[in-house]
Amino acid sequence: MARPRIKDVARHAGVSEKTVSNVINDYAHVSDRTRRVVREAIDQLGYRVNLAGRHLRRGRTGIIALVVPELDIPYFAELARHVIREAEQRSLTVLIHQSGADRAHELAALAGFGSAFVDGIILSPLALTADDLRDRVGAPPTVLLGELLEEGADHVAIDNEGAAREATGHLIGLGRRAILAVGGRDDSGLGTAEARTRGFRAALSEAGIAYDPAALLPVDSFRMPDGAEAVARALREGARPDALLCLNDQLALGALRALHEHGVRVPEDVAVIGFDDVEGGRFSVPTLSTVAPDKAAVAKVAVQLLQDRIEEATGPEGRGDGAVSVSLSPQDRIVAHRLVLRESTEGRERR
Amino acid sequence: MARPRIKDVARHAGVSEKTVSNVINDYAHVSDRTRRVVREAIDQLGYRVNLAGRHLRRGRTGIIALVVPELDIPYFAELARHVIREAEQRSLTVLIHQSGADRAHELAALAGFGSAFVDGIILSPLALTADDLRDRVGAPPTVLLGELLEEGADHVAIDNEGAAREATGHLIGLGRRAILAVGGRDDSGLGTAEARTRGFRAALSEAGIAYDPAALLPVDSFRMPDGAEAVARALREGARPDALLCLNDQLALGALRALHEHGVRVPEDVAVIGFDDVEGGRFSVPTLSTVAPDKAAVAKVAVQLLQDRIEEATGPEGRGDGAVSVSLSPQDRIVAHRLVLRESTEGRERR
DNA sequence: GCTAGTTTTTACATCGATGTACATCGGCTG
DNA sequence: CAGCCGATGTACATCGATGTAAAAACTAGC
Numbered sequence: 001m002a003r004p005r006i007k008d009v010a011r012h013a014g015v016s017e018k019t020v021s022n023v024i025n026d027y028a029h030v031s032d033r034t035r036r037v038v039r040e041a042i043d044q045l046g047y048r049v050n051l052a053g054r055h056l057r058r059g060r061t062g063i064i065a066l067v068v069p070e071l072d073i074p075y076f077a078e079l080a081r082h083v084i085r086e087a088e089q090r091s092l093t094v095l096i097h098q099s100g101a102d103r104a105h106e107l108a109a110l111a112g113f114g115s116a117f118v119d120g121i122i123l124s125p126l127a128l129t130a131d132d133l134r135d136r137v138g139a140p141p142t143v144l145l146g147e148l149l150e151e152g153a154d155h156v157a158i159d160n161e162g163a164a165r166e167a168t169g170h171l172i173g174l175g176r177r178a179i180l181a182v183g184g185r186d187d188s189g190l191g192t193a194e195a196r197t198r199g200f201r202a203a204l205s206e207a208g209i210a211y212d213p214a215a216l217l218p219v220d221s222f223r224m225p226d227g228a229e230a231v232a233r234a235l236r237e238g239a240r241p242d243a244l245l246c247l248n249d250q251l252a253l254g255a256l257r258a259l260h261e262h263g264v265r266v267p268e269d270v271a272v273i274g275f276d277d278v279e280g281g282r283f284s285v286p287t288l289s290t291v292a293p294d295k296a297a298v299a300k301v302a303v304q305l306l307q308d309r310i311e312e313a314t315g316p317e318g319r320g321d322g323a324v325s326v327s328l329s330p331q332d333r334i335v336a337h338r339l340v341l342r343e344s345t346e347g348r349e350r351r
Numbered sequence: 352m353a354r355p356r357i358k359d360v361a362r363h364a365g366v367s368e369k370t371v372s373n374v375i376n377d378y379a380h381v382s383d384r385t386r387r388v389v390r391e392a393i394d395q396l397g398y399r400v401n402l403a404g405r406h407l408r409r410g411r412t413g414i415i416a417l418v419v420p421e422l423d424i425p426y427f428a429e430l431a432r433h434v435i436r437e438a439e440q441r442s443l444t445v446l447i448h449q450s451g452a453d454r455a456h457e458l459a460a461l462a463g464f465g466s467a468f469v470d471g472i473i474l475s476p477l478a479l480t481a482d483d484l485r486d487r488v489g490a491p492p493t494v495l496l497g498e499l500l501e502e503g504a505d506h507v508a509i510d511n512e513g514a515a516r517e518a519t520g521h522l523i524g525l526g527r528r529a530i531l532a533v534g535g536r537d538d539s540g541l542g543t544a545e546a547r548t549r550g551f552r553a554a555l556s557e558a559g560i561a562y563d564p565a566a567l568l569p570v571d572s573f574r575m576p577d578g579a580e581a582v583a584r585a586l587r588e589g590a591r592p593d594a595l596l597c598l599n600d601q602l603a604l605g606a607l608r609a610l611h612e613h614g615v616r617v618p619e620d621v622a623v624i625g626f627d628d629v630e631g632g633r634f635s636v637p638t639l640s641t642v643a644p645d646k647a648a649v650a651k652v653a654v655q656l657l658q659d660r661i662e663e664a665t666g667p668e669g670r671g672d673g674a675v676s677v678s679l680s681p682q683d684r685i686v687a688h689r690l691v692l693r694e695s696t697e698g699r700e701r702r
Numbered sequence: 703g704c705t706a707g708t709t710t711t712t713a714c715a716t717c718g719a720t721g722t723a724c725a726t727c728g729g730c731t732g
Numbered sequence: 733c734a735g736c737c738g739a740t741g742t743a744c745a746t747c748g749a750t751g752t753a754a755a756a757a758c759t760a761g762c
Contacts, residue, residue, distance in 0.1 A: 006749060016712045021750055029710055051468035052406040053748030056717045061403075063446075071435075071447075072428040072630065080422050084449050095414075096422075096447040098435050117402035224634045257634040279423065283575045283608040285636045357719060367742045372720055380740055404718030407747045 004045040013041035024049060055117075064306060065095045065118040073223060073250060074278040076124065079145075082299030083122060090307055092119075120306045141309035143302050146192045154309065154330050156302045158293045158337040160192050164199025165206075166339055167273050167291050168245050172207045174271055174345060176243035179204070182230055182255055183247030184216035193222075196247050196275065214239075219251065227254025235262050242270055243345075249274035249281045252288055256344065272344040286343030297335040305331055355396040364392035375400060406468075415657060416446045416469040424574060424601060425629040427475065430496075433650035434473065441658055443470075471657045492660035494653050497543045505660065505681050507653045509644045509688040511543055515550025516557075517690055518624050518642050519596050523558045525622055525696060527594035530555070533581055533606055534598030535567035544573075547598050547626065565590075570602065578605025586613050593621055594696075600625035600632045603639055607695065623695040637694035648686040656682055 006024075010017040015034060022030050023038040030038075041047075055061050066083050068076040080096055087094045095118060124145040144155035171179055179200075187197040197216065204211050217234055219226040227246060234241070235258070246252035252274030256266060264270050266286055273289040274281060281288030357375075361368045366389060373381050374389040381389075392398075406412050417434050419427040431447055438445045446469060475496040495506040522530055530551075538548040548567065555562050568585055570577040578597060585592070586609070597603035603625030607617060615621050617637055624640040625632060632639030 005747095017748090018713085018750070019711060022711085025750080031710065034710080050407075050748050052403060052410075052412075053717090054750080055403040055468075056401075056407050056719095056748075057750050059403075059717075071422065071431050072425060074423060074425065074428070077423040077425070077428045080447075081449060084422075093446075093448075095444075096431075097444075098432060117406075224630055228634060253631070254634055257636060257638075260636045279575055280604070280631050283579060283605055285608060285611045287608075356717095368718090369720070369743085370741060373741085376720080380738095382740065385740080401718050404747090405720080407718075407749090408720050410747075 003050075004047045005050070006047070009038065009041045009045055009047050012045060013038045060119055060310075061117055062091065063093045063095050063118050064120045064122065064303075064310075065097050067097045067099050067121060067123045069099055069124060070221075070223075071096065071098050073248075074280060075248065075250075075276040078278060079124075079295055079299060082296050083303060086296075086299045086303040090303065092303070092307070120310045122302050122306055141306060141313050143306045143309070145298065145302060147190055147195050154305050154333075156298055156305065156333045156335060157192070158291075158298075159334055160195035161199040161202070163275070163291045163293075163337050164196040164245065164247075165203040166199075167275070168200050168203035169207075170289075170339060170341070170345065171243040171245065171271055171273060172203065172209070174243070174267075176271055177209055178241045179209075179243040179245060180215050180217055180231075180234060180239065180241045181245045181247065182217045182227055182251045183219045183222060184245075185218055186216075193247055200245055222248045223250050224254035224257070227251030228258040229254070231255040231258040232262070235259075235264070244270060244272045246272065246274045249276040249278045249288060249290055252290070252344070253280055253284055256284060256286070256288070267343065267345050267347050277340055281342070284344075286348070289342045289345040290340050292338055292340045294336045294338075301333050301335060305333065354401075355398045356401070357398070360389065360392045360396055360398045363396060364389045411470050411661075412468055413442060414444045414446050414469050415471045415473065415654075415661075416448050418448045418450050418472060418474045420450055420475060421572075421574075422447065422449050424599075425631060426599065426601075426627040429629060430475075430646055430650060433647050434654060437647075437650045437654040441654065443654070443658070471661045473653050473657055492657060492664050494657045494660070496649065496653060498541055498546050505656050505684075507649055507656065507684045507686060508543070509642075509649075510685055511546035512550040512553070514626070514642045514644075514688045515547040515596065515598075516554040517550075518626070519551050519554035520558075521640075521690060521692070521696065522594040522596060522622055522624060523554065523560070525594070525618075527622055528560055529592045530560075530594040530596055531566050531568055531582075531585060531590065531592045532596045532598065533568045533578055533602045534570045534573055535596075536569055537567075544598055551596055573599045574601050575605035575608070578602030579609040580605070582606040582609040583613070586610075586615070595621060595623045597623065597625040600627040600629045600639060600641055603641070603695070604631055604635055607635055607637070607639070618694065618696050618698050628691055632693070635695075637699070640693045640696040641691050643689055643691045645687045645689075652684050652686055656684065 006017050006020050009020045013020065015038060019030065019034060020038050020042075021027075023035050023042075051061070064087060066080060068080065071077055071080070080094075084094045118140055120141040120143070121139075122143050122145060142153065144153050146155070146157050147160060168179065181197060181200045183193060184197040184200060185193050187194050187201060201211055217230040219230050227250060230251070231244065231254070244252070244255055246255055252272055255272055259266055259270055259272070266272055271289075273291070275291045275293075277290045277292035277295075281290055357368050357371050360371045364371065366385060370381065370385060371389050371393075372378075374386050375393075402412070415438060417431055419431065422428055422431070431445075435445045469491055471492040471494070472490075473494050473496060493504065495504050497506070497508050498511060519530065532548060532551045534544060535548045535551060536544050538545050538552060552562055568581040570581050578601060581602070582595065582605070595603070595606055597606055603623055606623055610617055610621055610623070617623055622640075624642070626642045626644075628641045628643030628646075632641055
């Protein structure tokens with residue numbers, strides 16, 4: 001049998017459609033008796049509201065999109081878990097979208113998937129440029145995760161530069177001097193990797209260690225194979241580091257593997273530290289020291305901020321046009337991070 | 352300025368709303384000149400179709416939901432990547448939903464999130480019972496991943512029992528006799544873990560090895576900490592296995608860590624094999640032997656099957672009522688798997 | 703019993719896009 | 733040049749739910 005509509009429920013209960021709607025939406029002025037009759041009709045027919053109709057009328061879907069480069073980079077998966085939890089508490093549904101670190105996909109996401117059917121977007125950009133963020137007429141409210149790409153957008157991040165400086169400082173404190181930055185790159189840009197590279201250089205400079213551009217091992221993406229390859233290549237080419245600052249844990253885990261294959265001991269010969277504090281680093285051999293961002297806080301702040309923007313754009317009851325408003329000044333929110341020291345820098349004795 | 356509607360574009364271009372709609376939808380009989388004029392108006396106004404209106408009219412959203420227990424279990428993240436890719440090729444958008452292995456959430460997903468706004472669902476169930484799958488009036492078409500829970504539902508899986516038998520056989524072939532199944536459980540049920548446990552027992556029995564129920568190390572969930580704890584506890588309690596069949600790679604990676612901490616050599620003292628072939632197992636120390644399901648095939652078959660069901664339920668052009676149809680017989684699709692042998696069973700020399 | 707005030711319920715328009723059915727146009731045939 | 737045809741374009745109804753405004757039902761007070 002076809003799915004029942006509100007009309008069917010109304011007929012079945014002998015009331016008007018609007019009354020059924022009122023019951024569904026807990027409108028105050030409905031007599032108990034009517035309410036009961038309608039409820040029964042709903043149960044009997046197995047009626048459930050049609051989101052399309054409601055969405056059209058209300059102008060809101062209650063869905064927000066989380067756009068990440070790759071879901072199978074554990075950091076993003078763990079972050080997604082937190083965002084979902086946080087959104088759920090505010091009765092928002094999260095649509096996760098994988099951009100594949102592809103500019104076209106990220107742009108499509110920014111535009112609301114070519115159709116404004118999400119109320120807002122939390123975007124973790126990799127390939128976007130600052131220009132892409134301008135001129136977003138009609139796009140839904142957006143919060144960026146990671147480094148600020150451009151004035152005028154809300155964003156949530158840790159202090160990447162400071163964190164990298166601390167992590168590098170930790171390595172230096174262990175007496176290491178020949179430190180490579182795996183994933184490091186030219187630090188003039190705006191992204192997260194650039195900020196971390198800046199922190200790396202700042203720490204070297206503070207310690208009076210000369211900086212050699214060859215200390216940056218570039219990678220194509222931030223995954224285990226890339227970390228393993230970059231380190232293997234460096235060793236083959238004669239590099240003799242005594243420490244590695246890996247710009248994320250995946251690179252670090254790949255690096256651990258490469259060091260192992262080359263018979264290099266960690267941390268005795270080479271100390272290794274990463275970023276993100278993913279679960280894999282707590283069970284690797286050796287366990288991985290890392291910069292742990294407060295992921296729950298990132299998620300909480302991002303969802304909160306986005307919800308504020310949504311309400312601002314459409315009014316608390318919806319029925320706005322969903323366009324970006326420029327009234328509130330953009331927010332830069334920094335959340336906490338901390339160093340988590342494990343075997344890959346501190347050795348086994350610490351356990 | 353408010354978001355433009357089709358009406359605004361029509362006025363701007365000096366044509367009717369329907370003509371604009373025809374252009375948007377690539378209807379054949381529109382003159383080139385009209386098409387161009389409309390396109391220009393669309394660009395100038397920055398018009399994008401409103402999904403709510405289209406959805407209401409067409410009865411389809413082009414969105415399917417993928418429901419997994421936990422996104423930060425890499426297997427599901429990797430699977431999600433494949434499903435997304437596959438769906439994209441069929442111009443479907445994937446909404447990922449995390450059920451937290453929670454029955455209430457899985458039920459909500461089955462019901463289409465309390466509102467039929469997804470066209471179909473791919474569900475990887477953990478906590479559902481067969482009963483939950485009955486009586487799904489009005490719910491969208493659904494494809495299950497993993498073992499068959501109940502006649503009458505479409506599902507896609509590998510031959511879990513057979514795969515477990517092969518994996519166990521491999522361990523036995525290495526001369527191992529004292530094999531523990533990490534994550535193993537009472538094998539009378541219908542889930543994936545149960546099927547793998549059956550395969551484990553079958554292999555033991557074929558090899559004439561006596562089965563001791565203590566060989567099953569139960570876990571609360573299938574993550575690294577659980578694997579590490581289960582194995583650590585077994586060792587503390589005096590177990591002296593020479594091989595571990597771990598029901599997924601996360602458990603195996605946790606087990607590797609626990610063995611390492613107890614000074615047990617892998618694979619010399621204990622051989623370890625897992626399931627899923629996640630990326631972490633290719634970089635662990637030692638690398639992890641595993642049963643590799645053809646994830647791309649799982650995704651492909653699942654999306655394909657789901658799309659067929661959707662068309663069947665609503666007609667190729669949409670505008671159906673989205674209710675479950677019982678006309679086509681339910682499909683049981685088995686996809687390929689293979690053993691991937693790495694250091695954790697074969698040792699270093701193989702590389 | 704009637705009026706004023708309040709609560710409950712209803713009819714109707716509306717959100718935006720698109721299918722249906724029909725009107726119009728230009729060109730071609732005989 | 734009438735008549736016909738296919739190609740284009742349009743008016744209108746429709747999808748389902750809900751806001752608005754007003755009618756209906758009820759209550760209380762005199």
